[in-house]
Each structure stands twice: as C-alpha cells, then as structure tokens.
Amino acid sequence: MTRSWVPGADESLFGLDNLPYGVFSRPGEAPRVGVRVGDHVLDLAPVLHDEVFASPTLNAFLARGRTAWRETRARLRTLLAADRADEAGGDRAVVEPHLIPLDQVTMHLPVEVADYVDFYASLEHASNLGRIFRPDEEPLKPNWRHLPVGYHGRAGTVVVSGTPVRRPCGQRMPGPSFGPSARLDIEAELAFVVGTPTRPGERAGAFEDHVFGVTLLNDWSARDIQAWEYVPLGPFLGKSFATSISPWITPLDALEHARVAGREQDPVPLDYLRRQSPWGLDLTLRVELNGETISTPSYRDMYWTPDQMLAHMTVNGASLRTGDLYASGTISSEGAFGSLIEVTWNGAEPVKLTDGTTRAFLEDGDTVTITATAPGGIGLGEVTGRITSAT
C-alpha cells in the first residue's frame, strides 16, 4: 500500500490504492469533478490545471481513454503520497488547500448516463426468480447459459445515491388493478461505466480499453407491476421509475487485487463470448434495511463476467457511447441474496427487524443502503435511498 499524507486516508477504505471519482459542489458553487481520499474530496481542476475537471460530469474525462485515465491516476498518487509530504515547496503545500471535507459538499450524479442496460448474470438470482415468477417451468430458459440475458433500461431516471425514491403507481398484479405498488423491492448490483466509445458496426475490443470503472447500483423494482407487464417483452415500468447509483466511480485499476477468473461455464460459450483475461471480481456487498444488515452477497461467483456482457452488447454492431452504463443484474450468491423477493421468498418468510416489525417488501419511510468492499482495503462507497409515499 502506498501511504498518503492526507489525514485518515490510509486507515480508511479510500486510500491511495482506491481514488474513486465523483462530482461534488459546495453551497453556491457549480458542480465539478473530484477524487475521494479518506473523508475528503480533492478538487481536481485547480490541482491538475485541467478544465476537463471543471465540468459537471465525468463524461469529457472518460472520453479521453485509458492512457489518459492511467496518467491522471499516477499523477494523483504522486501528489498525495506521504514521501513527498515534507519536502520544502513539495506537493502537500500546493494540494492541501484543494482538499475539502466530504461533510461540506453535496455529491451529484457523476456521469451523464448515455444508454443503460441491465443484465441478469447471477445463476442463483435467475434460478430463484424463475422459481418464483414461473413455478411451473424450468427456472432457467434455454438461452440463459448461452448468452448474458439483458434488457435496455431508462437512462434518464438513473439518480445519485441519496435521492428519495417515490413509490410508483401502475397496473399491478392481479391485473388490471391500478394503484401504488405494494411489492416494492431492491436489486443490489454492480454497474460498469463506459468511457471509450465504438463506431456503429464495430465490436468492442478489450474490456479494460472501454470500461473506465464500476459503481454500486440499486435497480428499484415494483414486483407487482413487473409480474403483470413483463410477458413477453420483459421489464418496463416496474423498473423504470428510478435506478440509484453510488456517487463514486472506482477505476478498474483500483480493482487489480479483486480480479478472479469468474465462474466456470458449462457449456463453453461461443467464441465471441470467450473470456480473454480474468474479469470476475472478488467483491462483497452489504445490504442494509433501516440500518440493519439483511444480506451480504458476493459478486465473485457471478456466471457472466462484465467483459462478456460488453462483447455481447456490441456483437450486433450496436455502438457504445461515452457514459453508457451497464449493470450486472442482481447479485445473489449461495444463501445471500440481492433482492427482498429472494430474501423473503416472495414474502413468505418476512425479515424481522430489531424494532419488532417485519418486512416482506419495502414500506414508506424505509431506507436501503448498499455498500461493498474489495480486497486490499478498497471501498465502493454506498448507494442509499429512502422510500417516500406514492402521490
């Protein structure tokens, strides 16, 4: 680990080996790009003398590509490293005035989301939802082990962590009843942020050349709306009302120690889906409901890895844009599930909270917070949201 002169950084989950990017503002000031170090955000534009960081989103920086991402990261690690702290006229004196405590800033949506795709990459989750939604059928459809199943979501309703989530109304099961969802759920997911685009007709190259980093995502899901609407085209209004992401985008370079082979696949997928290098990730998530941990799913054994999702998404010639966001799908592992519908088995086994109440699905006023850690003391920040009542 490289030590930092920033107070508290080395002991936190946001030391020099992490350095996630976000967009912040102080009261009365315009949003701009910063990097998290411990419990501070570093204002990048004045420190790096680069106007790309004065923008209200990360998109322009993401569009510069991998060489620029790596140069910036290396420069920041040098500026923040402890060995330079006490040199006369050294980096600390120049950088420290631009280090702002996190409790003085508001975090914003870090990326202007171009297109948003949600996959379905967990074998456990897909099997569980198959059993719950389609009890008379095989849990997995015949295509599931041959391609990463996904759907296009609603980019414009991706919101930053902390944004209240209003309970959606709609046509619900038993259809066609109309009203507020009575089965509001979460989906704990990992999402991938695309930096380098492709041209129409071109397939994506190496995962790490296109994807800048990862963020935590909660795909809020109204199960009663979903169950009535989804046949045969898939999720629509049951998932499009809000999707929350962490304000922090962790660069792939911070996850080197988290990389694992990815779950063995049977059958071996087609050539274009062959894994070129290991992009499974050894991440552990924590899902909290009103401050109580209800699940700690592991990302490690997801069936489809993010490099495979990227290859699949572009195999038909569909182009990538800077700011595209694609999510893993609900992260469920053996015995630790990323959605309430699984944790409570469709409401049959409600979660007991310490205040004596139980939950099958979310109630108004409930707060859900998802965090994650990676090996090497890396934190992915958090994605949180509180449910407000339907109007």
Ligand SMILES: O=C(O)/C=C/C(=O)CC(=O)CC(=O)O
């Ligand atoms: O199996 C179904 O009909 C529904 C599945 C989901 O709701 C999950 C979904 O959105 C994709 C995922 O998060 O894994």
Ligand SMILES: [Ca+2]
């Ligand atoms: Ca989902």
Ligand SMILES: [Mg+2]
């Ligand atoms: Mg959603």
